[in-house]
Amino acid sequence: MSKQTKVSTDGAKAVATWNTGIKRDWSILRELVSKDFKLKYRRSVLGVAWSVLNPLLMMVVMSVVFTHFMRGANMPPEIYPVYLIIGNITFSLMSAATNDGMWSIINAAPLLKKVKINRIVFPVQKVLFSLVNFGLSLIAVAFVMVWARIPLSWNILFIVPFLTYILLFCIGLGLFLATLAVFFRDVIHLWSVVLTAWTYLTPIFYTMDILPEYLQHLMRFNPMYQYIDYFRTFLLYQQAPSLRANAACLVMALIALAVGYLVFRKNEHKFILYI
Template sequence: MADTATTSSASVSPYAKTERDKNRFILKQLVTKDFKLKYRRSVLGVVWSVLNPLLMMVVMSIVFSFLFSNGIENFPLYLILGNITFSFMSDSTSAALTSFLDAAPLLKKVKISRFVFPVQKVLFALVNFAFSLVAVAIVMLWFRVMPTWHLIWLPVCLALLIVFCIGIGLVIGSLAVFFRDVIHLWSVILTAWTYLTPLFWDFQLLIDKGAPLWVIGIVKANPMYGFVTFMRDIFLWNQSPSPEIIALCAIWSLAMLALGIIVFRKTQHKFILYV
């Protein structure tokens, strides 16, 4: 009996390993392809991934520093950290939104794990995010904000954010196959989400202005509030994220991934009929 179990396990393991290797290879190829396409015939190339957050920071600092800074020290750094964190989410999910539709020719010709397409979009956004961190380093040097050991929390923040974005990508990507209106709706949701998240304004302003408790509760429950605060804690405030922030990020990440997997598994077998 034991020999049978061992033989069964041995027969499954190589296949599973081969499937993982295949998916890993496909992910690498797709990310490389997107990277080349994005910067093809661009004179500055990846430098744009550094310049873009810097330019946005300068413009928003000029516009909002007198209105919403609320006495925040190093307000430009506060801005750029919020912007690149939110942009990672918005860019990755917007790309994952049409990932199954864009892969239609491949899905119709090759037997491939459909799961890799939204994951690939999130990983590509992570590459651009890494370049954005160079812009953050430049701003930190400019304002003489020295990094501390609290940056060891960065992999935790990124891991949770990646899981969160993959979950969203699976949900909206699957729904977009059947309902194209989701593509237009998501852009509206992202716009509203931008203003709901304290990117260029300080959360303390809500309290100072006497905002209703339900408004404060909605903002604090906003998952991107948690991730943005996480980033600012370790880069700007030089402190470890609070247990509340870590719990908020972890709960949202796991909940979205679970929801994404459920929606994806219930719909993926019909993709080929609608893409």
Template sequence: MMNYIKNFLRYKGLLREFITRDLKIKYRRSILGYLWSLLNPLLMMVVLVAVFSNIFRFDIPNFPVYLLSGQIIFSFFAEATSLSMNSILDAGSLIKKVYIPKYIFPVSRVLSSFVSLLFSLVAILIVMIVTDAPITPVVLFFPLPLLYILLFSIGMGLIMSVLAVYFRDIIHLYTVLLSAWMYLTPIFYPINAVPDYVKSVISANPMYYFVEAFRDIVVYNQLPNFQTNLVCFTFSAISILLGLFVFYKNQHKFVLYI
């Protein structure tokens, strides 16, 4: 384990360069640049609030903040894992030429998406101010659920990057899976609006707990309870440990498939 940590610290400068590169590529030739990290969730929130507030009429206090908080967390996870899934394939020519720790490629994709997530948090603050939502000292604990979802996304990103090397079809199937996953996460509807058999499925969904932990802090002005923290920590720990195990077991065979 210490060797892995030393290796990570040795290449942290390269990891930082890859993160910077990914962000530059993402906003290349964009006039507004990083402002899109703020505008994208705001514009999507306006559309969804108009639809779900007026047509479906879910009775959720401060629905804009409720919606945006769930939307930002899930969007980060979807983007981070989708980008990391292609990371090894995209770096194939570089991997064949020089030695670089291969985990850097998927991890840098997740971390660059995390930087965009941090910019998106400004959108939540703006909506909270506009809608006159209460802002209490509890909001200072927002990094806790973000840490959970970051670790979970890194683990999932490592796994998806391995699967994509061996099974290219997973790149297309994952888009469909993310759509189903999104609808099974209470982002724009309350969990009490679904039947009991659907609730049992949602209760096995890790994203439900990450979203709820974040909402507890920014929407309900309370710390996530012990059970929510325990579930989030467990899912994050399993994801990162399983991701590292799968990645290190397979990384030496990447050059045969890329």
């Protein structure tokens, strides 16, 4: 066999092995997401309906609480519920994805100690499961939009890049937190504090115009503000997000993904010693 033929054969084997690994990991991902979905709604009378009811009920409660607070802001009261539920479900997606992703490696310890499996599957699976719940929450958004008489427009197509951006961001953050949690359990408690602070530092129930000018400038560096504002732009305000908004969302997603992936891959071989 010639040297060139051998290289070609080795390359074909490498590609075949890679494809087999991808198919296996994807199959595991589907099974894990399905398992989590069944467990979440097991012995629940309303079942999946809670993914729609929960954001609706939260929107009602928060609307009652904050409507008076928002009277001085530049926000028509009839669209405030839509403004609120969009911000709430988007932030909840990130919160659930990162919380569950942070625990993913620790909770998978019994399996990881017995079976050789791609460890990255577990944090990614938690993010995908949160994305499924987010998709169901969009039904609640549709109900509120009908109530507020806000029609859909062709701008709804921007939901594809939006979901791509926030999915990549959550995967990166989930991988990073999953790694830290394995070595430093204090991160688990600290993250709940960070999320609480992040909630109030993000315009979920208030608008940017009530903030001082210097805080409005600082808000541009808040990834969740960028994603929520992007979502509101095409769904609530029915405008195409600007090229600058797309660039900001994509750059933040790629930075989070790169950092999370590199930290995870660099340390994953030591997980078995700490879980």
